[in-house]
Amino acid sequence: MDNFQDTPQLVPVFQDIENIIGKDTYDMWLRPAQFGYEGNILTISLPNQFWGKTIRERYEHIIKDAFLKHLGAEITIVYEVSVQEPAPAVQSAQDVIPATPTPTTTVIKKNSFPSRLNSAYMFDNFIESPSNRFAYKAAEAVVHKLGNRENNPLVIYSSPGLGKTHLLHAIGNQILKENPNAKVLYMSGEEFVSEYIEALQNKASESFRKKYRSLDCFLMDDIQFVAGKSASEVEFFYTFNALFESHKQIVLSSDRTPQQLELDERLSSRLLSGICVEVKRPNLETRIAILRQKRDSINFDIGDDVLAFIAEGVQTNIRELEGSLFRLVAYCGMHSVTPTISIAKELLADILVSDNDLSINVNTIKKIVGKHFNIKMEDFNSKRKTQSIAWPRQIAMFLTTELTDLSLPEIGREFNRDHSTVVHARDLVKEKIETDPFFAAEINQIILDIKAVDK
Numbered sequence: 001m002d003n004f005q006d007t008p009q010l011v012p013v014f015q016d017i018e019n020i021i022g023k024d025t026y027d028m029w030l031r032p033a034q035f036g037y038e039g040n041i042l043t044i045s046l047p048n049q050f051w052g053k054t055i056r057e058r059y060e061h062i063i064k065d066a067f068l069k070h071l072g073a074e075i076t077i078v079y080e081v082s083v084q085e086p087a088p089a090v091q092s093a094q095d096v097i098p099a100t101p102t103p104t105t106t107v108i109k110k111n112s113f114p115s116r117l118n119s120a121y122m123f124d125n126f127i128e129s130p131s132n133r134f135a136y137k138a139a140e141a142v143v144h145k146l147g148n149r150e151n152n153p154l155v156i157y158s159s160p161g162l163g164k165t166h167l168l169h170a171i172g173n174q175i176l177k178e179n180p181n182a183k184v185l186y187m188s189g190e191e192f193v194s195e196y197i198e199a200l201q202n203k204a205s206e207s208f209r210k211k212y213r214s215l216d217c218f219l220m221d222d223i224q225f226v227a228g229k230s231a232s233e234v235e236f237f238y239t240f241n242a243l244f245e246s247h248k249q250i251v252l253s254s255d256r257t258p259q260q261l262e263l264d265e266r267l268s269s270r271l272l273s274g275i276c277v278e279v280k281r282p283n284l285e286t287r288i289a290i291l292r293q294k295r296d297s298i299n300f301d302i303g304d305d306v307l308a309f310i311a312e313g314v315q316t317n318i319r320e321l322e323g324s325l326f327r328l329v330a331y332c333g334m335h336s337v338t339p340t341i342s343i344a345k346e347l348l349a350d351i352l353v354s355d356n357d358l359s360i361n362v363n364t365i366k367k368i369v370g371k372h373f374n375i376k377m378e379d380f381n382s383k384r385k386t387q388s389i390a391w392p393r394q395i396a397m398f399l400t401t402e403l404t405d406l407s408l409p410e411i412g413r414e415f416n417r418d419h420s421t422v423v424h425a426r427d428l429v430k431e432k433i434e435t436d437p438f439f440a441a442e443i444n445q446i447i448l449d450i451k452a453v454d455k
Contacts, residue, residue, distance in 0.1 A: 010037060013070045020062055029055060040073050045080045052079040053298060057120040065116065115176065115184045121169030127293060129286035132163055135277040139167045139251075143174045146217065146249045153240070153250035155271050157257055158279035159444060161317025164253035167279075168219045171251055175217055182216045189225035193232040200231075209235075213242040217249040224254050227261045237267045244270070257441050278437050280444075282318065287311035290318060291325055300329050302339040309341045313352030324348050360403045360450060362414045368450045369396040381416040394425035395443070401426050403450065 014035075018026040033055075036043040042063070046052055055063075060077060067073045128136045135156050142151050156164045172184045187195075199208035212218065218239075220226075226236050243250055254261060257278075258271040282290065291307040302325075310328070314321045324344075331347055332339045345352070366380045373392035380393050393415065400411045401422065408419035415422070433440045 009071070013066045016066045016070065017059075017062055020066075021059060029059065040075050041078060042067070042075050043078045043080060052081075055079075061116070061118045068114075115172060116186045117172045117176070117184065118169050119173060121166045122173055123170045125293065125297070126163065126166055126170055127282075127286060127290045129282055129289070131280040131282045131286060135163075135167060135279045138275050138277050139171050142171055142249060142251060143178070146175065147247040149247075151249075151275060152244065152247075153252060153271060153274040155252045155254065155258060155274060155276045156279060157254045157276065157441065159281070159317065159448060160255060161319035162279045162281060163318055164279055165221055168221055168251055168253055172217065172219050179216075183214060184217045184219065185212070185215050186219040186221070188221045189223045192220060192236065193226060193229055196232050196235050209239070212239045213246075215243060215248055217251065218243055219251045221253050222255065223252045224256065224261055227263050233264055233267065237264065237270070240267065240270055250274075256445070257438050259438065260441070276437070278441060280440070281315070284311055287314070287318075287321055290321060294322055294325055298329065300333075302329065302332075306339050306341055306344055309344055310348070310352075313348065320351060324351055362400055362404060362406070362411075365396050365399050365403065365450055368446060369399065372446055372449075383416075395429055395446075397422050397425040398429035399443075399447065399450065403447070 014030075017030070021030075032046075034045040036045070044052070044055065046055075056077075056079070063077065064075055067075045123136075123140065126132075126136065138151065138154055139156070142154050145151050156167055158164055168186060172186050175182050175184050196208060199205050226233055240250060252271065258268050258276060261268065261271075263271070288304075288308055288311045291311055292304070295302050295307065306328075307325075310324050311321070314324050328339055328344050328347055332343065337343065363377075366377055369392050370377055370380070373388075373395075375389055375392050379389045380396055382389070384390075397411060397415055397417075400406060400414065401408070404411075406414070408422050411422045412419045429443075433443055
């Protein structure tokens, strides 16, 4: 936007881009660039070569969509390096991309169906692990048995930033790879609601319905944004039914289980008739593998010790994990220094989990669990053994073993019990988590609520 003071019609385009990716991300990756626009060619001049790969892989489709939305323009993007960087002794960000930038030729073709897919998200670059294996296999099965009753609909749920969006795009990209003529559409629940409202205002409901009901595969991200918006929810239900009855594939993602979405009972029952799979938080080994893959994809020299340090400190989600790596690489590239643990520790201090962050207060656990199950704080230490109190107490003891450094006897004292009772509670809750995906999602939400309070 800073570069378009003399071109007012482009200001809303870049304002929209900033709103979508967020101010911090925009300031880091797009504001340092210079933009030129002529004849439906957008030239992006960059401080160094690393910027081009990042923008191309992560934000290019958003930029193109914004131009298409506001100007009706199908653009080509060309990347240039605006300044000559010194050649440092260590590998810098300039070495990440070949010296001669290759202009992108991915143009939205006229008369082709706008799938809105990001080609950077493929099955090949998705790190499969125990935390996401069921979801990954279910997503692959969708491609090979498109619209098959046993895979339809596929609902993928998890906390934000764990790979749901990657899997949705990977499904769409693989379908188009195998059948380029397929009508595949990716969109967010929020975009669906917005488009439906716009269709109502413009008296274009029929064309809206025709667009969605002619699809071969409908990929909707964050369906929770449709929940509670009655008119949009009804329209989505009828769209869902039309596609389902025509044996067309439906894949949805959500930040919670279908039961927790508070959808209309008819729609909720439809979602539960297919496959519901959870993507769990990745373990340390998986987080390190993700960072290694990203490092190798950008060809930047950063040691495994630094990657392990980042993986230890960023535990919440994959998006934040990758963002931390990109921030470190960008910083070291601009300053021509080799990434080290000490640099990462200082640069990522606002993101990395510290020992203090892990020291969650037991009373906070009791408070959040008590609120969730509607029991009083004193019930956790009472002798009452009714199921309505004993089960939340066991959950609180389990969470205390997971979220604090207290020993089993210390935890027992916190609940007026001995350590053997704590062991029994821990094993009981852990077994239910492993066998009941809906309960596991419930526990994940409680953990997020606890950490939100303790922060």
